[in-house]
Amino acid sequence: MQFHHHGYVSHDPRVLPAEGIGLDRPADLPDEMDVLIVGSGPAGMLLAAQMSQFPTVSTRIIEKREGRLELGQADGIQPRSVETFQAFGFAPRIIAEAYNIGWMNFWGPDPEHPENIIRTSRTEDYGYKISEFPHLIVNQARVLDYFAEAALHGPGRIEPDYGVEFLGLTVRDEGAFPVEVRVRQVADGSERTIRAKYVAGCDGARSGVREAIGRKHVGAMAAHAWGVMDVLVNTDFPDWRTKCAINAEAGNILHIPREGGYLSRVYVDLGAVAEGDNRQVRHTPLEDVIRKANEILHPYTLDVKQVAWHSVYEVGHRVTDGFDDALDADRHPRVFLTGDACHTHSAKAGQGMNVSMQDGFNLGWKLGHVLTGRAPQQLLSTYAAERRPVAQQLIDFDREWSSLMARKPEEISDPQELAAFYLGTAEFPSGFMTQYEPSMIVDGSSRQELATGFPLGKRFKSAQVTRVSDGNVQHLGHHARADGRWRVYAFADADASALASWADAVEPLFACFTPQDGDVDAVFDVKAIYQQGHDEFEFTDAPALFRPQTGPLGLTDWEKVYAAAPTVWCQEDIFETRGISREGAVVVVRPDQYVAAILPLNAVDRLSAFLEGALLPAS
Incomplete structure (x- = not known):
């Protein structure tokens, strides 16, 4: 965990300084907002925690219930979800109680x-x-508590507006806040209309948002x-x-x-x-x-x-016929469905809460990017394109698993069949089979052979490296946080000469997407991984790109340069473990931890073309 770069911190460093809307968050639900989240289930609370990292975006989350969930129905936590908890900063604590x-x-x-x-x-x-x-078991209510804490402790200081019931919505074709939403205060029954730029329906299997946009469960x-x-x-x-x-x-x-x-x-x-x-x-x-x-x-x-x-x-198996309100390709979506609002199935595969959270993770950074001007509006169309196939795969898997679980003894020819299926399909329920197709944020022309252990479109599979500045062993992927930033991992060639040339060439490229009033790594968190041992060169030998000076004090970040050679504390070499070319490679990872591009060090023009298609230059 890094802190003090904005000045000395004596309080809990997990509580980030308030910024933007978080500096003076209205106590009452305002008439207008950028994002309205309906429902405080797993998808809704993760989405709120993610949006809290975009404090200039006004986000509210409404929940009909009068207070926090006390007893959740879901309890299975798959490894991919724990990896997500790591990104939000609470994995060790929830592991301890699970x-x-x-x-x-x-x-x-x-x-x-x-x-x-x-x-x-x-x-x-x-x-x-x-x-x-x-692979954990812990009550859904506690998962929501942790995400609520992350949302409240983020710069945006988001917390649920309890006791507010969703009644319906209408999407207009004009105006800065085109989605009109009717709500009711549970306490006194009073009704009002509020307006939003975008609405996320995270309101469960009986979703009122789904009904309002005319989407149907199929199954x-x-x-x-x-x-x-x-x-x-x-x-x-x-x-x-x-x-x-x-x-x-x-x-x-x-x-x-x-x-x-x-x-x-x-x-x-x-x-x-x-x-x-x-x-x-x-x-x-x-x-x-x-x-x-x-x-x-x-x-x-x-x-x-x-x-x-x-x-x-x-047991039911249903997928909604669309995950947003865009009924044709010419219309940008304004309303999105997540979690049980767009896919329902049996509880026995331990997938409902887990897949729902990944829906929220996928949608959150995209909303943040569009609303802060980092990306064009068409980025939001990739949400449904990416998540609906995942939901269908889930339904197909769960149908087979629940059928196997319900068989009678005379229908079982091999007593080991269920155990074999459980282990043979483990990568899917664990959350690691998801692989997004090429799009504006998954570069279809990537050079997969340069990093075979980082499959394009799949989540970035971490491995251990040694931090050069202090010799400590770190999981490279665990340093990433759900802060809305892209990760760029530059794996050096043998003598690091190509890496040095790459670093010089990409500095102006990254700068053109970075706000002038932001830190140099506000959009891209760039890290170097050398083939040598951590004691074979000095941290200060690394190009300046990997030694950025950030925060109001302009302090050097000492945690972006790593070494791959095995040591007494780290027995693996990430180049070997993840099949990375000894000629070097660049691996670009999206804010939701999925591999977006794999390129050679000499393909700066290709990197530039990819980023120009995914992002907008900073204004």
């Missing part, structure tokens, strides 16, 4: 006594096998019901503190230990839903769910002491 899924065990009928279940396999969880980040409900409960129990089941998939003659259970050491979530298979049920299965008594769980677990028993939350649902 449950870490280290194993997943599988249970099935005992061949000799099929009325009983036995453990059929123990499987290492995929989290640490494919990432440096864990159907599966004729299968599950009961789910968060419980405190005493039990003789030996794997109660291990994630388990249990397949029995009486049905199926997905069991997930929760944070805190005692709480667990149990998904209980209630079987096929009768034709014409008309959702009556949703009224299944809690007692019936507990009884069914005990039947499935036989010969083990659950003595339920307390139920913190429970529900019954039917």
